[in-house]
Amino acid sequence: MPFDSLGLAPALVQAAARSGFSTPTPIQAAAIPAILQGRDLRGSAQTGSGKTAAFSLPLLQRLTEQREGPRRVRALVLVPTRELAGQVGDTMHDLAQHLPERLKMVTAFGGVSINPQMMSLRGGADIVVATPGRLLDLVEHNALRLDAVAMLVLDEADRLFDLGFAEELGRILELLPKRRQNLFFSATFPPAIQALADGMLRDPAIVDVQGEPGTAPDIVQRVIEVDASRRTQLLRHLLEQHENEWDRVLVFVATQHAAQTVAEKLYRNGIYAVPFHGDIAQGTRSNILSQFKQSRWDVVIATDLAARGIDIAQLPVVVNYDLPRSPTDYIHRIGRTGRAGERGLAISFVSAATEAHFRLIEKRNGLRLPRERVEGFEPTETAPPVVDASGTGGIKGKRPSKKDKLRAAAALAAARGNAPEAND
Template structure:
């Protein structure tokens, strides 16, 4: 199906072609007509499937068709959870808008950098603002913009924005918006609890889920390598040297900022051009790292989950989970950094005896059953830690408060004792 069959203007069809889309992806085919009709929408699709263009193209067309106002009033707001994603979405939207006759002003705003240039860019208003929630509220507090004319709201990586870390800020932003508006929610994952929250703000929405559509899932080969926790860095170095001519860039995920620094430094000392990437690094430096990584100036970026959301690195061949993610949802977002836009990719996870049970949980939640591999010279020797049994009477090993099942078991035991 060509783009011009979706109801897009010729200028936007050309923009999509210039952006590298030979044909619309499944999420674009399903979402674009519904958005052009003015419907609310909840869209779920794998990372790298073209979600940004799926909302940007119809959004830009609807804005370009409305009469321009002076000064400009913010008519479309795109909220994202990270600074890197804000910059990426803004860059993509500007590229798609360049062929339009109407000159739309798109402003990107995020924290970690001075607010003054962003306030200056909002002088005279803006048609579209792409922002993280915290910095958007800062700009509102500085009277740099108003949100009472917003007619289209996009939540990109919506599951993260509805999470507890952003819930309060998101609530404050929603309170500043007009009640009548078009709401567009996009993410690669919508866990049931988040889905319920999301649906609460949608009115008669179009529900688009192309996760299982043929041909839409990235061709990502997933491997699991068993290794003792203390030998992961040596194994990582071994794999990088072994595939030196094959893997031109590798994204390695770790659990903490300290681990990002430590692993990157050890690799660098062994002749591998590796750099850490985490939240304590200045925003300007982080932007430089990503730009240089895309240009293949770094061999390896060792990152926290800061890089798991929305970072688009074309033709990234490999993602390695040095540490496993805390949740099955994060696993999907991590491995989705490779295998984007139909490219082939490889995702490797290191699993030790202590983390085997956690990876089995990830497999269960994602409907996976992956074979375990062992690399010669790095065979694991550690045994799984003994299961901790709670003898305090509180029941369960997950926390101090007994679960519903624990209470039922206790009641049953008490009833048996009285017989």
């Protein structure tokens, strides 16, 4: 199926081709016609499947067709991280370059001065791509209004609906008109998040290409048993053993301290490793990613900041040094490799203490992976005694607290109160 059969204008068909899309991916083929019809949509597909273009192409076309009057923000794209904001903004800008009518786009995120972003909003904008916190900052500075937004996109919607963003998202929804088109995209929609999302959508098109043959990324998943105290040694051993095969490796850890510590230990042993986390200045983070894409760093040791929206072409390996807190984050992490049809490798270190948590990750994601041991790094630790009687295995974060439930209920109430009455 070619792009021109989806109802896109010739300029956008050509833009898709210039961006490397010869034919639509499954998420694009299913989502683009529905969005062009003005329908709400909830779209789910694996990372690296072309979700950004799936909403960007029809969004650009609808805005071009409906342009009238003074320039006001008519499309708002919300994302959870600064890196994803930059990536989505760049993609939309590239796709819009050759449109017959110029659309003004502004990308806004925290960690950098707000003043240039406020200056760029002078005279209005057609599209704003932003993280929630910085968007609210701009609203409070009277740099933009959201009362003309006709299209709302939540990219990595599951993250935006979770407790970390619920309050900010609720405040943003109150500023939007009720009559709008809602487009929610993510690689994962856990049941609770799906219920919140569906409460905001009106007669939506549901696009889920997760289980379609040929859509899953080609990622080999390995699980290596190792004592927690020997993970850095094992990581170094694997890096040295495969130095001619793994030109770049993304390693996930649980904390900023771990990112610093592991990176320093590797660097002292001749491996070009660098930490990547939220306390690093935005300019430095951008430089690290740029240099990593150019293979100037061998290893990036990152917190889950890098699990969403980091698109690094031909990244061969992802390592879970620490297991992710949630089963859905496991999918987002390993999705940094095996992108755009490339083959990838995901390795998870599992100790006796984290075995129960990894079994939960397997269960929630429909996996059952064999355990491996590396000679010289065979584990000697035993699992700690289970003292939790609730049946959760004592896994931190599985059972929400009373405060968590109240915040989720508040977010749901805010979402329902801002459900659109009709689509444009």
